[in-house]
Amino acid sequence: MTPLGLYLHIPFCEIKCGYCDFYSVTNGRGDARAEYVAALLEEIRAKGDGRPADTVFLGGGTPSLLDPAQVAVILNALRAAWVLAPDAEITLEANPETVTEEKLRGFREAGANRISFGVQSLDDAQLKALGRIHSADRARRAIEEARRAGFARINADLIFGLPGHTLDRWRRDLGEVLAWPVDHVSAYELSIEDDTAFGRRPPTLPGEEAVATMWEAAMDDAAAAGFAHYEVSNYARPGAECRHNLKYWLDTDWVGLGASAWGLAAGVRYGNPRSLAKYYAGRMTGFPPEKTDELPRDGQMAETLVLNLRLRAGCETAGFEARYGPGSLNRFAPVLAPHEEAGRVERHAGRLALTRAGLMVANSIWGDVYSAG
Ligand SMILES: C[S@@+](CC[C@H](N)C(=O)[O-])C[C@H]1O[C@@H](n2cnc3c(N)ncnc32)[C@H](O)[C@@H]1O
Ligand code: SF4
Missing domain, CATH: 3.20.20.70 (Aldolase class I)
Structure with missing residues (x-):
């Protein structure tokens, strides 16, 4: 791990x-x-x-x-x-x-x-x-x-x-x-x-x-x-x-400690209270998070893909499919295809990545990925 x-x-x-x-x-x-x-x-x-x-x-x-x-x-x-x-x-x-x-x-x-x-x-x-x-x-x-x-x-x-x-x-x-x-x-x-x-x-x-x-x-x-x-x-x-x-x-687990900190544990995001008073109140009960955000599997896949695509090296497709199952990236193929055709997304050496042109419109590409998640 x-x-x-x-x-x-x-x-x-x-x-x-x-x-x-x-x-x-x-x-x-x-x-x-x-x-x-x-x-x-x-x-x-x-x-x-x-x-x-x-x-x-x-x-x-x-x-x-x-x-x-x-x-x-x-x-x-x-x-x-x-x-x-x-x-x-x-x-x-x-x-x-x-x-x-x-x-x-x-x-x-x-x-x-x-x-x-x-x-x-x-x-x-x-x-x-x-x-x-x-x-x-x-x-x-x-x-x-x-x-x-x-x-x-x-x-x-x-x-x-x-x-x-x-x-x-x-x-x-x-x-x-x-x-x-x-x-x-x-x-x-x-x-x-x-x-x-x-x-x-x-x-x-x-x-x-x-x-x-x-x-x-x-x-x-x-x-x-x-x-x-x-x-x-x-x-x-x-x-x-x-x-x-x-x-x-890379969307791997981290622990968030302190007021307002976020963490990720096995696909679940959790957030500590954004207030010192509420954070201190947690002292009595082991500092429970105030929010947990348990995405459905499809949502998790979209989140991982968007986070990976922030990297210029992009998303390693074999790693993604090892995590989410064979063929799991296919669900995003229809929304990514127009971006690939327009030179905004490229596949290279087992990776899917944004080009410079893609970076300039990254927010709209993220929106498309989330809409397919
Ligand atoms: C927590 S602060 C860094 C450390 C320290 N507090 C400081 O400001 O010197 C993190 C960084 O986020 C960036 N940042 C914060 N708010 C931003 C905003 N609204 N737009 C762009 N960058 C922002 C700033 O560059 C900032 O240095
Ligand atoms: S308010 Fe200023 S000094 Fe404080 S965290 Fe934000 S950027 Fe840094």
Whole structure:
């Protein structure tokens, strides 16, 4: 069986960025964080079942608001509750403003071996408009500090399609980041989410065509800099793909711990409450999930196919049919055929994958796959 991934949600931020709907609170002073870590340790002990795991992802919110000693205690608890591979990938998400070289050294010593910085943009006016608490220079320095602190694996998150964004500005920022000592870049298209500042007061965004050009430029510039485009929004130097996130797209099991965290167990998705009070209330009853989403088999197949097609390597057809039965992919043939004919989907070496043209209309292809599921 594929080893598990362990996702832990740390729901604290200094302030809320205008675009972001990840669950986090902004009044998390030190004792609130200590209380949360105590509850997380209880949930780890309650849910640990000794199965093998080979990735850990501390995501948020802003996990870098934790002290290195708290990260060490959490990782030790995980090691006691699951069998963590000696070479496990252990990622910590960080906001550049919340770290120092000393703190980063502490995270490294606590066991984190990969760090993911929210950089978003290198334009100070844009960063301000997004509600970010750091400058471009602070992000540049944080990357250098992480290297000096011993992180060999570093990711930078960027967003394109921002209000007022131009192709030139996007390429300038992306080009600089691709030349940093990072081995992974996530380039997300801005999405406007309900219940965020941008959702309540939508900013004017560049048009669809301009955004498509930014996306194409990202693929070209990343390739020229030696980064492989391995998932819709993710680029990695050879061998530096995020092994934890690959579990989502390969649709294999992971455990979700902490408020608002989602997990997947044998085809059933489950979600913890998106509220600290409700999460703490679960302490009395072994932290039951608030939601479970048990898809019928056809729905599961559609979900696996869409997740696999997010990977540029696509869906390995033999693996899919080993999982869902011989001929199981045939049910999607009628909806995929027009996309294949139009050059948006291709079959190659036992795999079914989107082409670049397919990526540009990925949402409509996902819709077609779900409609057949
Ligand atoms: C949990 S945050 C990363 C760590 C840290 N909290 C920070 O922001 O520095 C995950 C990433 O998701 C991306 N993101 C969040 N909301 C987004 C949105 N509405 N559109 C596009 N990207 C988004 C951002 O790039 C962000 O860095
Ligand atoms: S982008 Fe990161 S720092 Fe900003 S609100 Fe979301 S989780 Fe918090």
